[in-house]
Amino acid sequence: YLKTGAETKGAKPTKMEHLTGRRVPLTPMRKIIASRMAKSKSEAPHFYITTEIDMSKCMAMREEINAERPPGRKDGAKVSYNDFFARAVALSMVENRTINSVWHGDSIEERDEINIGIAVALSDGLIVPVLRNVAQKGLKEIAKDSASLVEKARNNKLTPDEYQGGTFTISNLGTFDIDNFIAIVNPGESAILAIGKIAMRPVVRDGKIEVRPICKVTLSCDHRVLDGAIAGKFLQRVKELMEAGGL
Template sequence: MGIEVKVPTLGESITEATLGQWLKKPGDAVAADEPIASLETDKVSVDVPSPVAGVFGDPLVKEGDTVGVGAVIATVNEGSAGAAPAANVATQPASSPTSAPTPAQPAVAPSNGELTDAQAADLRLSPAVRRAVLEAHIDPSSIRGSGKDGRLTKDDVLQAAQAKKSPSPAESQGAAPTNSSAPAAAVPTPGRNEERVKMTRLRQTVARRLKEAQNTAALLTTFNDVDMTEVIAARARYKDLFEKKHGIRLGFMGFFVKAAALAARDVPAVNASIEGDEIVYRDYLDVSVAVSAPKGLVVPVIRSADRMGFAEIEKAIAGFGKKAKDGTLTQADMTGGTFTISNGGVFGSLLSTPIINPPQSAVLGMHRIEERPVVKDGQIVARPMMYLALSYDHRLIDGREAVTFLVRMKEAIEDPTRLLIDL
């Protein structure tokens, strides 16, 4: 009997996850604490380590299955002896409820007697690839996998299906007499492919929370534009000295975080939240900074950003960006947050209406900087301008407060000296 591998504790209030990928195959040698599976929670990916050194035994769940905390998902046989790979969770093409048993069987069953190979190949199929195999009626053992460890990818299946669609006398002569049932649907038009991919838990959570915000909050967005001339000049003047002293580049986000902290002191409702019939005001600012990760947008939190210097803010943002790319953000990194700043400008966005992240009451949207004609001292001049958007919960924040907040930010960005003398 192997040692059980259980789903570890995933964080406060998280009770289940999705098994994203098996990192080991039956019979593979594993070291103690070596990751053998990757789980996807609402916000982060979590590796499941092997409890002992030995040989990976039986996976008890499939990729894409939902598992609870403490659930047994696999076994590991202690010791160094090779264990025979188990015929575990293979899903045979004939078991698909959507395929007709009589006509579909000849198309799927291999004619060369390699059933054992087909079963072995099927053990390594991801849910998306297995679905493609069933839809294309292709023997997976006849396809050479281009993925890691020889695993089949969806592209491999699609290419094999395309090759199978080329004119074949054997196919046309051996057609079953019952081919009148939807023959046209089996031949998709070349160049018009579709792919169905199950939503990740992260994407499902983002969708649920954004819809929840629209359903519960009275959302409104107000705009202003900011002349970035002084910030750009200050950054150009001090960026080399800043990087030499602090070991980090001076970006624009530090200016906006500091300006938001300054504005929130004058308009505390922007940093507050509604809990039941009470309003919770805070004397600290925990800024959620939207960061792009390979699996979607995540919002790690800079704690007490109002008490941090430019270098501390920039280091925190850079650290979160690296962790997001590496997939090492933790639940603690993203818990909390009292106000969000989202910078769509890095992707070229000119204007947007961001949606708040409940229970927060406001989110600031930054956008791209572009030169536009503006009037300064009676003269039309070209200036680097940026649109700012503040989306807020109108149940708590009045329009006057939202406008005041953006005006305070505009004043601080256009005259960065205000950030130093607390004006």
């Protein structure tokens, strides 16, 4: 810590260390990300809630669905855990419509369409392609649409209609061995779900300790639109749907 002025009187000034480096010009994508995230964090008062989801039934259902694909067949996308989350989020939003809203200064707009953005990492940043009308689609259709959008995103072939119009976003860092993280709400939305890795963890079931595949998720919310009880009810329903496995 810094000492008082009396204690440091007469001390010789230290020479500032010269750090070497280089400045990297911002790419257009990085400029957009910086602008949008700074705007969201400065204007929208965020709050965060976290829960743990037992993925046992989802894992079994995913294995069963993907096993239905004949060996060697490339048509028909494999169902991913993001697809399960997209479906659960959409169904929970149907029951909790306030989550599908956005702040407009003097009003709150409740959207009719439930469009889920899926964050996709790129070499120079990230982009969020949008799955449309997710509540009206089954897992296999969601998987097919999601795989197509992700491929287009990685090949820089998304049309504006395919990355605009999202009403909620999912971001998954589980593939990077991340347990849990907190995301920033995208402008034009009121919440984003941050998904961590699935890890075998000890849990208590009926008074006994069992080891289950657990996934930690954190919901970031715009407090201008959402309150804790609304967000909690929404995330609780997502958890129930995921743990039931009957999506």
